[in-house]
Amino acid sequence: MSPVQTMPPRSYHIGKDDLGADILEVAMGPHHPSTHGVFRMDLKLDGETVVDLKPVFGYLHRNHEKIAEDITYPMSMPFTDRLDYLCGMTNNWAYALSAEKLIEIKVPERAEYIRVIVAELTRLVNHCLLIGFFVNDLGALGTPLLYALREREKILDLFEVLSGARMMVNYIRFGGVRCDPPDGWLKECQRIVDAFPAFLDEYETLLTENEIIIARAQNVGVVTREEAINFSLTGPMLRASGVNYDIRKVDRYGIYDRFDFKVPIGGHGDCYDRFMVRMLEMRQSVKILKQAIRDLPEGEIMGKAPKIFRPAPGEAYGRIEAPKGELGFYLISDGTPIPYRFKVRPPSFVNLTALRHMCLGHKVADAVIILGSIDIVLGEVDR
Amino acid sequence: MNNYFDLKLVELGRWIEAFFAHYPTLKLVVHLLLCTLPLALSFMGAFAFTTWLERKGLARIQNRPGPNRVGLFGLLQPIADGIKMLLKEDIVPERSDKLFHFLAPIMLMIPAMIGVGFLPLGDGLHALPLDSAIIFFFAISSLNTIAVFMAGWSSRNKYSLLGGMRAVAQMISYEIPLVLSAVAVIMMAGSLNAQEVVASQQISSWVGSGNILQEFFGRILGWNVFKPWGFAGFIFFFIAALAEANRSPFDLPEADSEIIAGHLTEYSGFKYAILFMGEYISAFAIAGIGVTLFLGGWNGPVFAGLPWFVLKLFSLFAVMIWIRGTLPRLRVDQLMGYAWKFLFPLAILNIFLAGFYHFLERQWGTAIAMLAGWLFGFGALQLAAIALSRLNQSPTIRSKRVYQLVE
Numbered sequence: 001m002s003p004v005q006t007m008p009p010r011s012y013h014i015g016k017d018d019l020g021a022d023i024l025e026v027a028m029g030p031h032h033p034s035t036h037g038v039f040r041m042d043l044k045l046d047g048e049t050v051v052d053l054k055p056v057f058g059y060l061h062r063n064h065e066k067i068a069e070d071i072t073y074p075m076s077m078p079f080t081d082r083l084d085y086l087c088g089m090t091n092n093w094a095y096a097l098s099a100e101k102l103i104e105i106k107v108p109e110r111a112e113y114i115r116v117i118v119a120e121l122t123r124l125v126n127h128c129l130l131i132g133f134f135v136n137d138l139g140a141l142g143t144p145l146l147y148a149l150r151e152r153e154k155i156l157d158l159f160e161v162l163s164g165a166r167m168m169v170n171y172i173r174f175g176g177v178r179c180d181p182p183d184g185w186l187k188e189c190q191r192i193v194d195a196f197p198a199f200l201d202e203y204e205t206l207l208t209e210n211e212i213i214i215a216r217a218q219n220v221g222v223v224t225r226e227e228a229i230n231f232s233l234t235g236p237m238l239r240a241s242g243v244n245y246d247i248r249k250v251d252r253y254g255i256y257d258r259f260d261f262k263v264p265i266g267g268h269g270d271c272y273d274r275f276m277v278r279m280l281e282m283r284q285s286v287k288i289l290k291q292a293i294r295d296l297p298e299g300e301i302m303g304k305a306p307k308i309f310r311p312a313p314g315e316a317y318g319r320i321e322a323p324k325g326e327l328g329f330y331l332i333s334d335g336t337p338i339p340y341r342f343k344v345r346p347p348s349f350v351n352l353t354a355l356r357h358m359c360l361g362h363k364v365a366d367a368v369i370i371l372g373s374i375d376i377v378l379g380e381v382d383r
Numbered sequence: 384m385n386n387y388f389d390l391k392l393v394e395l396g397r398w399i400e401a402f403f404a405h406y407p408t409l410k411l412v413v414h415l416l417l418c419t420l421p422l423a424l425s426f427m428g429a430f431a432f433t434t435w436l437e438r439k440g441l442a443r444i445q446n447r448p449g450p451n452r453v454g455l456f457g458l459l460q461p462i463a464d465g466i467k468m469l470l471k472e473d474i475v476p477e478r479s480d481k482l483f484h485f486l487a488p489i490m491l492m493i494p495a496m497i498g499v500g501f502l503p504l505g506d507g508l509h510a511l512p513l514d515s516a517i518i519f520f521f522a523i524s525s526l527n528t529i530a531v532f533m534a535g536w537s538s539r540n541k542y543s544l545l546g547g548m549r550a551v552a553q554m555i556s557y558e559i560p561l562v563l564s565a566v567a568v569i570m571m572a573g574s575l576n577a578q579e580v581v582a583s584q585q586i587s588s589w590v591g592s593g594n595i596l597q598e599f600f601g602r603i604l605g606w607n608v609f610k611p612w613g614f615a616g617f618i619f620f621f622i623a624a625l626a627e628a629n630r631s632p633f634d635l636p637e638a639d640s641e642i643i644a645g646h647l648t649e650y651s652g653f654k655y656a657i658l659f660m661g662e663y664i665s666a667f668a669i670a671g672i673g674v675t676l677f678l679g680g681w682n683g684p685v686f687a688g689l690p691w692f693v694l695k696l697f698s699l700f701a702v703m704i705w706i707r708g709t710l711p712r713l714r715v716d717q718l719m720g721y722a723w724k725f726l727f728p729l730a731i732l733n734i735f736l737a738g739f740y741h742f743l744e745r746q747w748g749t750a751i752a753m754l755a756g757w758l759f760g761f762g763a764l765q766l767a768a769i770a771l772s773r774l775n776q777s778p779t780i781r782s783k784r785v786y787q788l789v790e
Contacts, residue, residue, distance in 0.1 A: 140709070141707055216714055273786075
């Protein structure tokens with residue numbers, strides 16, 4: 001007889017609630033179909049109702065920040081792709097932006113436009129995926145997800161032509177971008193952007209009025225305006241709670257002040273609003289893209305960056321409106337080519353802090369879609 | 384011309400039995416085998432085909448090719464899957480209740496197979512020709528709740544347990560609207576015998592009259608689904624059947640995005656295959672009884688009998704696949720609310736509607752009854768549905784949301 005068999009049978013971890021009914025503890029994850037990576041939710045369930053939730057993460061910790069403190073500034077650029085591995089372009093940009101604050105580098109006009117184009121394309125990619133996975137979490141067996149993936153593939157093909165990689169783009173440099181778009185790229189980009197609203201219309205017709213989606217997502221995982229601010233949520237999650245805060249509008253980094261676009265605001269702060277705000281944001285991104293492609297000037301793509309990037313002692317915090325929220329890089333320089341401190345402010349991680357608050361009192365099935373509506377990528381949460 | 388196929392099959396059976404005419408015991412055994420074996424084999428074959436149909440159909444809905452490697456259009460994929468399942472290791476969790484873990488697949492398979500036996504597949508093609516077949520069917524088919532819960536409980540896995548709990552709640556709730564919508568049909572047919580229910584679904588004065596048109600339409604227009612109470616009943620029945628068969632959007636017991644695979648989580652290898660097959664065959668059985676009760680059974684013009692039954696069965700299943708590829712899943716409390724607060728009262732109302740129709744038909748004839756039924760009775764059902772959805776504050780009643788676009 002093996003030692004395992006001689007052990008007394010283990011019961012479920014059972015506690016008692018006020019009525020003496022049993023509480024079931026479920027470790028949801030790290031291997032679970034809808035925890036979006038290796039994330040774990042330690043749930044305490046009363047029947048199907050969540051009475052307590054503890055998020056556990058760190059399974060994907062790769063020491064990103066510490067590694068960055070051992071290598072020179074430009075060498076960290078490819079690592080940033082791996083933070084939020086769905087949105088390499090915006091990660092690159094956020095890092096480049098903070099580095100450009102350390103050493104004043106003038107970014108050429110054309111590079112700024114290209115940055116806006118790739119960043120907004122990234123936003124489309126991210127929101128497409130998020131909405132697809134969100135509806136997948138709601139239980140629609142892959143169909144909306146695969147429709148969304150179809151659109152995403154087109155944009156990833158664009159990225160591949162531009163940078164050589166679909167996701168790990170490593171494209172933006174301090175002071176500009178790595179290479180000029182090849183011939184015909186802009187035309188193709190224009191074609192995809194023009195065709196994109198048709199996809200959004202299709203998606204909206206199929207999903208937003210769907211009674212089951214409304215029943216499942218409305219009034220689930222509510223974060224009020226005050227709570228959203230207190231949790232320091234950013235991005236679509238904050239705007240779904242009714243706060244008008246978009247760093248593209250607040251900081252007007254890059255050349256965002258030149259574009260005509262609006263910020264969609266939700267009123268209820270529930271899963272449905274977070275879903276809808278992203279749908280509407282995609283339309284605004286298409287609007288920005290059309291203007292950027294139209295106005296793209298000729299010229300240099302790289303500014304006058306020093307051969308060796310050696311900033312003077314000091315610190316800089318650069319932040320952008322990444323698809324998931326405020327993505328910031330905090331750099332402290334001690335005058336050497338290697339950063340003294342390299343800190344990432346990841347939007348997924350900060351937004352995740354509201355998870356427990358949103359899930360309590362809801363059902364297991366709701367916990368899954370609430371997690372889906374936060375839009376996390378574990379590469380960014382764990383770093 | 385009509386029923387030709389069925390008659391030949393029945394003749395074939397008699398011919399085989401005639402060989403054993405001098406051995407009564409052996410004849411009985413052969414008779415039983417002839418009743419059950421073709422049924423079991425053909426439904427297993429149908430299961431294999433349906434897995435292909437489902438994968439291919441879902442794939443086309445989802446804009447991808449689906450299985451296309453094994454055989455023409457991937458038609459041999461189910462066989463390859465079957466072989467794979469057979470060869471896989473059968474993993475039993477260390478601390479599971481091994482006896483019940485083993486019994487659950489069998490327990491699911493047996494009622495499913497018995498349920499199939501009650502279906503009148505064609506004229507005279509009837510494995511269990513009971514006078515109370517429909518009652519028996521519902522009694523037997525509710526047994527698979529126990530099997531699902533056994534699988535969920537014995538696996539000693541929390542997801543399985545949640546799946547099992549959901550399955551019990553769901554199946555017991557939806558059984559009621561399921562049976563209530565069948566009651567209307569039984570009432571109108573005046574019999575619990577499945578063959579008589581089917582026979583009641585042709586316009587008897589037209590069939591056999593010799594007129595080609597009457598002959599043709601007499602076998603279509605008599606289906607219960609073309610009557611006001613039958614149409615409503617069919618919708619209720621179909622919704623409840625989706626839940627009974629654990630099909631999307633009511634596939635909560637095995638909700639893959641929430642509880643991994645529910646009661647199937649800890650099953651592997653051939654036990655998994657059997658559980659899977661059991662679920663499909665119960666779905667067949669439910670769809671088959673739906674065809675029998677509402678879609679005229681094997682009635683149909685030109686080649687009445689088995690071909691029509693198979694056609695209708697697969698059409699219903701195709702609709703199930705279509706729904707699976709389209710709709711998201713309900714939440715567990717919404718699911719129960721939908722059964723008890725919406726389907727249940729409407730199904731009861733439908734019984735009264737059927738009685739009302741029957742009264743009118745006897746007093747003033749079919750035409751008046753039809754007219755009054757569709758205009759008045761169906762209208763009453765719609766009003767009731769609207770009232771119920773207001774009472775339950777269904778999501779469509781809530782105000783539409785407006786999103787601001789600000790600078």
